[in-house]
Amino acid sequence: MSKRVLMQEAKNRIHVVFEREHCRSGMEQVPALSCIDEPGPLRACLDKLDHLVGLNGVKEFVKEIYAWLEINKRRRAVGLSADQQVLHMMFTGNPGTGKTTVARILAELFREMGVLSKGHLVEVERADLVGEYIGHTAQKTREHVKKALGGILFIDEAYSLARGGEKDFGKEAIDTMVKSMEDYCNDFILILAGYVEEMEHFLHTNPGLPSRFPIRLHFTDFSxxxxxxxxxxxxxxxxxxxxxxxxxxxxxxxxxxxxxxxxxxxxxxxxxxxxxxxxxxxxxxxxxxxxxxxxxxxxxxxxxLRFHHHEEKQRIYSWYNEKG
The missing domain is CATH 1.10.8.60 (Helicase, Ruva Protein; domain 3)
Structure with missing residues (x-):
């Protein structure tokens, strides 16, 4: 009995199905180039993801990405074509929902899968990218892109780059990022993060942005x-x-x-x-x-446990014999 992997791509989603089948004589068996169950750096990355509380939808999608990368390796091993997908992403959700943590795990995972050469995370915000005079912003943005080569450039509250209007230097940072995505298309992954509504508005500030971020993950609030x-x-x-x-x-x-x-x-x-x-x-x-x-x-x-006085005034009584 062996595993057969079926892939179906639809809107950048990869569905992996494991079925039973009998080995037929004369059929070429493709060996697994890496096994998800084997101990090692790759398994450690996936364990880090599994140990995060909640985030079930995000975890499933990350495993889809893993499956797609692994199957592409197997296709290349037998001489089949293996199309590349754009892996630039957008993370939406409230603060503290795990966006930066997941980005860091993805950087490690992509390094182990051979997608990224270094697998490091460069985290920046508006103040790190926007300069004080014309040309300064483009220079600062390019410098951070170069630091991120081989890894992931993570821009938190990315929508703040578009808040100042047409004359704001934030627009220069956006334009420079778009050009960098063309110049270094396979050398780094760009992840933009922020609130849902603000990020949707941000995407429309540059006509080249929406199509460049096919992967969009929403991080829901924790229960x-x-x-x-x-x-x-x-x-x-x-x-x-x-x-x-x-x-x-x-x-x-x-x-x-x-x-x-x-x-x-x-x-x-x-x-x-x-x-x-x-x-x-x-x-x-x-x-x-x-x-x-x-x-x-x-x-x-x-x-x-002390909370702000305007948030918590009611005393909690318990059957347990303790103060507070």
Whole structure:
């Protein structure tokens, strides 16, 4: 019994189907050039992706890209044509939804697959690209493109390049990027990131942009349960844990924040700020204790979780015997 891989491309989507088939005599068997289950750098990249909380749609698409690259290797090995696809991408979504993290994993994955020679990530924003006088912006933009050769150039809040109108130097950065995508078409991958509506407006500032970004991934906000898992993971990495009361307090606070519809939510970035502040608060609390047990040093209590006064005024009571 062997695996047969069927590919069907539709709007840059690659569908991989594994079916059973009996090996027929006389048919040439194409050996797998790399195996997704074998330990190594490639498997480590995919494991990093799998360990991210949520992002199921993004994970599936990344695995489609992996499948397409792998099958192209097998096609070339038996003398078949292997068309290249443009891999420049657009990531949309609120802050803290994992866009930069996924871009970094993609850089490593593409290096292991032989798409990128270096696999590094160069992260920039408007201030890094826009200069102060005519010609300065083009120079700065070209410099960052050259730094990104062999890897990924990631432009966060890319829509800010188009905010100033026709006379703004941001337009010069956009035009320079379009030309660089032609000059170095296979030497780097450009990923633009930002809010959904702003990025759609940005695409229409240059007629050459929409067709150059065939891959568009949307990063949805995390659910309440996913945010709690992210918080617990962050604490576990630092060898801390939440007490039962702290869990209830954090869940209640996040539930209220998610219910606010008129402002973007910070997602994992917001969780990181809460976690780091709670750790500092715990340190101040424990400093006044002469003796502290290992359990006390590891536990974040409800009183250590403090939110802005206008966001959280209601005290959370718990059956668990603890302050806060």
């Amino acid at each position: 309440l349960d996913e945010l709690m898992v992210i918080a617990e993971n962050m604490l576990q990495e630092r060898q801390y844990r939440l007490s039962l009361t702290a869990q209830e307090k954090l869940r209640h606070h996040l539930s209220k924040q998610l219910a606010v519809q008129d402002q973007p939510f910070g997602n994992a970035r917001y969780i990181r700020n809460i976690v780091e502040q709670a750790i500092r608060n715990q340190a101040v609390r424990l400093l006044h204790m002469r003796y502290t047990s290992k359990e006390e040093l590891m536990t974040i209590r409800g009183e250590d």
